Amino acid sequence: KAGVTQTPRYLIKTRGQQVTLSCSPISGHRSVSWYQQTPGQGLQFLFEYFSETQRNKGNFPGRFSGRQFSNSRSEMNVSTLELGDSALYLCASSLDGRGNIQYFGAGTRLSVL
Amino acid sequence: GQSLEQPSEVTAVEGAIVQMNCTYQTSGFYGLSWYQQHDGGAPTFLSYNALDGLEETGRFSSFLSRSDSYGYLLLQELQMKDSASYFCAASTNDYKLSFGAGTTVTVRA
Numbered sequence: 067k068a069g070v071t072q073t074p075r076y077l078i079k080t081r082g083q084q085v086t087l088s089c090s091p092i093s094g095h096r097s098v099s100w101y102q103q104t105p106g107q108g109l110q111f112l113f114e115y116f117s118e119t120q121r122n123k124g125n126f127p128g129r130f131s132g133r134q135f136s137n138s139r140s141e142m143n144v145s146t147l148e149l150g151d152s153a154l155y156l157c158a159s160s161l162d163g164r165g166n167i168q169y170f171g172a173g174t175r176l177s178v179l
Numbered sequence: 180g181q182s183l184e185q186p187s188e189v190t191a192v193e194g195a196i197v198q199m200n201c202t203y204q205t206s207g208f209y210g211l212s213w214y215q216q217h218d219g220g221a222p223t224f225l226s227y228n229a230l231d232g233l234e235e236t237g238r239f240s241s242f243l244s245r246s247d248s249y250g251y252l253l254l255q256e257l258q259m260k261d262s263a264s265y266f267c268a269a270s271t272n273d274y275k276l277s278f279g280a281g282t283t284v285t286v287r288a
Contacts, residue, residue, distance in 0.1 A: 097274070101278075108280045109278040111278075121273070121274040122275045164209060166212060166276075167224055167227050168212075168276060169224060170221040170222045172220075172221050
């Protein structure tokens with residue numbers, strides 16, 4: 067069974083631009099969560115989706131948004147990029163619907179110049 | 180809010196046993212899980228405890244005490260490949276997983 071796939075793996079953008087990141091969960095997993103990882107802040111929860119519904123959102127500005135499609139694939143979007151958005155963005159999928167055991171993708175490394 | 184405390188670093192020699200503690204303060208606590216992350220890699224799931232007690236998976240064991248809001252991960256027969264960061268994470272009834280800052284384990288020959 068294929069793991070969690072995230073695209074692209076690396077991205078370079080400039081301030082003010084927007085970016086869309088994609089995540090394909092493990093087949094059969096309906097819960098998808100997104101995290102931002104930086105050296106200073108560690109792993110921070112962005113949002114969680116289940117069956118196309120956002121069930122929770124972390125403490126991030128409205129520039130960060132996401133969605134989930136009927137096939138459980140998910141995207142997250144960051145608009146008006148800031149230098150501080152440079153980070154590793156990780157997507158994880160879960161079978162149990164509660165997110166107790168999550169399987170992570172390799173992540174998208176975003177650099178904002 | 181949620182908070183999880185972990186020691187920042189642990190150093191041990193090959194073949195030794197390492198215990199990493201995690202204390203948490205969360206509302207709506209559901210369970211505690213552990214993840215390993217090598218430099219440049221993604222976190223990988225190691226173990227999960229929903230109930231009090233010990234869970235064993237090969238060289239890894241995880242323990243939870245809900246009354247003490249405390250858990251630990253035990254690594255036995257340390258190997259060089261175990262050098263990595265280890266995160267505890269609390270799942271809550273609002274479908275959120277909150278991570279500790281992680282413990283960096285360095286294994287020396």
